[in-house]
Amino acid sequence: MFVYIRDHFEFVRAIHDFKSLFGDGPYCEVQDGEQVKGLNPYLKMSGKLRRLLQTFFVAFLAVYTTLLAYQTLSRAGPFNNVISESSKLSNVDYRYLSEDQVGSVVTVSERKLFTTNMVTSATATIRPPTTTLDDVFISVKTTKYYHKSRLNLILKTWFQLAKKQTWFFTDTDDPEFQKRTDGHMINTNCSSSHNRKALCCKMSVEFDTFINSDKKWFCHFDDDNYVNVPRLVRFLGDYNSREDWYLGKPSIQAPLEIISRDKTTQKVKFWFATGGAGFCLSRALALKMVPIASGGKFIGTGEKIRLPDDVTMGYIIEHLLKKPLTVVDQFHSHLEPMKFIRKELLHDQISFSYSRNKDEWNVVKVEGLDVKHDPYRFLSLHCHLFPHYSFCPR
Numbered sequence: 001m002f003v004y005i006r007d008h009f010e011f012v013r014a015i016h017d018f019k020s021l022f023g024d025g026p027y028c029e030v031q032d033g034e035q036v037k038g039l040n041p042y043l044k045m046s047g048k049l050r051r052l053l054q055t056f057f058v059a060f061l062a063v064y065t066t067l068l069a070y071q072t073l074s075r076a077g078p079f080n081n082v083i084s085e086s087s088k089l090s091n092v093d094y095r096y097l098s099e100d101q102v103g104s105v106v107t108v109s110e111r112k113l114f115t116t117n118m119v120t121s122a123t124a125t126i127r128p129p130t131t132t133l134d135d136v137f138i139s140v141k142t143t144k145y146y147h148k149s150r151l152n153l154i155l156k157t158w159f160q161l162a163k164k165q166t167w168f169f170t171d172t173d174d175p176e177f178q179k180r181t182d183g184h185m186i187n188t189n190c191s192s193s194h195n196r197k198a199l200c201c202k203m204s205v206e207f208d209t210f211i212n213s214d215k216k217w218f219c220h221f222d223d224d225n226y227v228n229v230p231r232l233v234r235f236l237g238d239y240n241s242r243e244d245w246y247l248g249k250p251s252i253q254a255p256l257e258i259i260s261r262d263k264t265t266q267k268v269k270f271w272f273a274t275g276g277a278g279f280c281l282s283r284a285l286a287l288k289m290v291p292i293a294s295g296g297k298f299i300g301t302g303e304k305i306r307l308p309d310d311v312t313m314g315y316i317i318e319h320l321l322k323k324p325l326t327v328v329d330q331f332h333s334h335l336e337p338m339k340f341i342r343k344e345l346l347h348d349q350i351s352f353s354y355s356r357n358k359d360e361w362n363v364v365k366v367e368g369l370d371v372k373h374d375p376y377r378f379l380s381l382h383c384h385l386f387p388h389y390s391f392c393p394r
């Protein structure tokens with residue numbers, strides 16, 4: 001039935017035929033013998049048969065109209081499908097698609113949408129891969145001597161915002177802190193002295209622990225850092241962990257120059273991110289470092305160039321792998337004067353630190369708690385950023 005009433009032309013033709021058959025239109029006025037003959041023999045029919053056919057045609061028209069209405073409604077079907085497909089599309093997890101795949105998915109959908117609805121196509125834009133706190137591995141280097149003082153301050157403040165993502169790398173078993181961190185203290189078995197080998201030993205364990213995790217970002221901090229956790233996560237959201245990223249802040253004005261003692265004595269120049277300010281590595285970059293840095297090889301490299309952990313990191317990434325450091329001003333180590341970070345910009349910073357040289361305190365300038373109770377200003381800083389905490393002044 002559908003085949004015969006596919007379009008309006010056929011409908012119009014049917015009316016013409018009807019008119020020419022039964023009477024009213026100009027077509028029945030045609031008097032030319034040949035045309036009348038060519039048109040139809042029904043013209044010569046009796047009045048009774050004519051009425052019968054008229055009744056039949058009215059019935060036919062009614063059926064046709066119904067079918068036309070049905071066809072119009074059924075055309076809305078595939079249109080609805082496209083909308084639901086495109087809304088499904090926006091839920092596709094782009095993190096697991098290569099850039100080419102993302103391109104092709106969107107092209108297909110756009111082509112479909114183009115023929116139906118332009119408004120819907122506007123919603124099918126690519127969303128960048130989202131980064132959540134769970135994508136980040138936060139490692140904090142510490143030593144048994146600082147558990148009581150420095151770790152206490154961290155546990156009271158920013159650790160509360162990333163309890164599941166933060167791990168402490170130390171050099172002893174500490175049942176009390178093991179309990180307070182819900183098992184997040186890792187005894188590296190490294191020496192507790194602050195020498196080069198001990199530092200590289202801890203960094204080596206930090207790196208291996210990250211590699212064995214399923215996280216996308218490795219962020220290292222020291223135990224005298226305050227980490228603005230939501231800011232760190234938002235910051236990493238601007239980068240793709242499947243690309244090579246070495247994000248941090250140098251503490252010197254020019255690249256470090258060392259004399260390499262390889263086969264030929266030569267000058268080697270590279271930047272490195274200060275460990276005391278914190279730095280982050282994307283998983284893609286960390287995986288490229290595995291042959292040189294995993295399973296204790298990091299210690300060997302550190303021994304070879306005879307430099308501390310963070311410098312060794314820069315040597316491996318910038319010199320050996322030729323991946324540049326991306327300088328991020330929002331990381332801050334105790335080597336910078338903390339008081340120069342303006343109050344309006346505190347929310348925007350990723351890390352802070354403190355230090356004390358004799359009587360001079362290098363601490364963040366922020367109002368809040370009494371200096372006697374909060375000499376390092378981390379409690380006050382935490383209250384400035386997250387005022388709802390119980391120890392914050394109201």
Ligand SMILES: *[C@@H]1O[C@H](CO)[C@@H](O)[C@H](O)[C@H]1NC(C)=O
Nearest residue numbers: 186187188189190205206209
């Ligand atoms: C440290 O030594 C203990 C005891 O030998 C061992 O169980 C643990 O796995 C070691 N830790 C690391 C990080 O290798």
